[in-house]
Amino acid sequence: MGEVKKGYVRPLDLKQGRVDMGHGAGGRAMAQLIDEVFARAFANEWLGQGNDAAVLPAPAAGERLVMATDAHVVSPLFFPGGDIGCLSVHGTINDVAVMGARPLYLAASFILEEGFALADLVRIVNSMAAAAREAGVPVVTGDTKVVEAGKGDGVFISTTGVGALPAGRDIGGANARAGDVVIVSGSIGDHGTAILSQRESLAFDTEIVSDTAALHGLIAHLLELVPGVRVMRDPTRGGLATTLNEIAVQSGVGISLEEAAIPVHPQVEAACEFLGLDPLYVANEGKLVVICAAADADAAVSALRAHPLGTEAARIGEVIDDPNHFVQIRTGFGGRRMVDWLSGEQLPRIC
């Protein structure tokens, strides 16, 4: 992806131009797209090596490698609070960071639909590059393919992240134990509600904005103060409910939630009611679920609240013994209901 002179007749028309099949064919047109859109936006020394793979410093001695990948097919491509570009950076950084790892590098592959506006591509790539820069995690290698009109949907972006995990750190979905406390870093349902409002052209009094954000800074701050955190996960597709069910099964425990304690913005609650959705199942892209020992819980909530991305952090429930590995919730009226896995397709193409 190095910027080298390859005899382009004229620069790409980044205002009126469109993606054509030649942009994915491996020849001069593709080289030009890479030079004038991708390499320019992502500019860094690794990408500048110009080979099919990047050569990178490895994690330090004693550290382990962490690897995560995500395909992004969100529709619409642009939504309040973000777009597929920054989302594809945040989502993969978060998958690496919730293991307790320091995200190091991203790889990105693009599947473009013939006819897609180059201006939209540039906007997306620039958003991606800005998110990567802000997070301090460079896009070091990439790939571009083009499919015929009607065989794709504008742009799909797959990102893969690698990170370095310090020796001795053990955070994962299987580590929750009865008596632990469940914490969420802020209000739930923002991302999915923002997407769906946009898709359905719904207008609410207050615009609902996606919470898409890279969480590795928040996580680093938390782990500095509470190194004994047992589980972290970002509750994306399927929402908080599905994430907690996954953890319950992995850890062989039950989870009991307090409905009143779960932060939900009033406009999200109203939109969900209108749309017939339960915020517990709606995707988040900048929230963190933390499970830690009861003795660490106050410190963890304080640590999260002291960071700009965790000001609304709250203790929302506890881990219990349950051979069925159920998640249940105590409602405002003192009753209890089961919080099952998401069934069906509630919100397709949410990320």
Added chain:
Amino acid sequence: MGEVKKGYVRPLDLKQGRVDMGHGAGGRAMAQLIDEVFARAFANEWLGQGNDAAVLPAPAAGERLVMATDAHVVSPLFFPGGDIGCLSVHGTINDVAVMGARPLYLAASFILEEGFALADLVRIVNSMAAAAREAGVPVVTGDTKVVEAGKGDGVFISTTGVGALPAGRDIGGANARAGDVVIVSGSIGDHGTAILSQRESLAFDTEIVSDTAALHGLIAHLLELVPGVRVMRDPTRGGLATTLNEIAVQSGVGISLEEAAIPVHPQVEAACEFLGLDPLYVANEGKLVVICAAADADAAVSALRAHPLGTEAARIGEVIDDPNHFVQIRTGFGGRRMVDWLSGEQLPRIC
């Protein structure tokens, strides 16, 4: 992606069933698809961790990390000699291996089209798993998304590979020097011709079979005998011609080829003639371009020929001084012609 019991009512119908939007929604249907298709095929301890990211042993002290990514959109999905599944494993392993690195891990993300036959998905995933097993490079983490019918094309697969690069090894497109020798590991044009024959339903006397293969074994064998190799690359999209033009620009040199020395299978030559293609521009998926010092050339050709994937290896040209960084070829009739970059879209969706 761990295989855990989540209360599925009945197993997926892997014979008659089809992908639906719920398989990408993050809930129980997706968990079931992952458990019964992906986790079963790829089964390994890393994937079995069941988190959103895999925790892996890092490269050894002193080694560097190599990272490459590729989106695969080949059409048709099944072709003589392979399918999108094994291709997506081979392609990414090769991008890592040509840097001189030992491929360690793969990540895979799938974009499925609603309505895609689960039987075809299983066939593809099993082919991918077999290729990964044969190569000794496990798929350690993954992701699945589903798009509506008419917004995709069956299945797209993005794979990302990481590898470990020994200290002191420096192989890359910028290292060619005037006087070096250009070698190819075997006949060119097989993959692209196989795809196009299939797509156009052309029948030739002899079926043309894709050369899709993982090259890291061949490369390890070569480097053991000729550690001083300067450039390696797998000439995929754009073919040998485009790959050599890239290297010429990166290294600031010219390249002179001998047409008669370039191995092309007779049936590929005939098919290309029929289709109006130049084999120099047709994609390969299991061939290696090697550039090394003239003093190493005989040893390199011998080393390649001693490996099953390099039996037809040949010296095909040399690196020359050329301020224009042109690639030229001496034809059978003693003339010379320029070998330009691929222009246009010769072969869309070839990989």
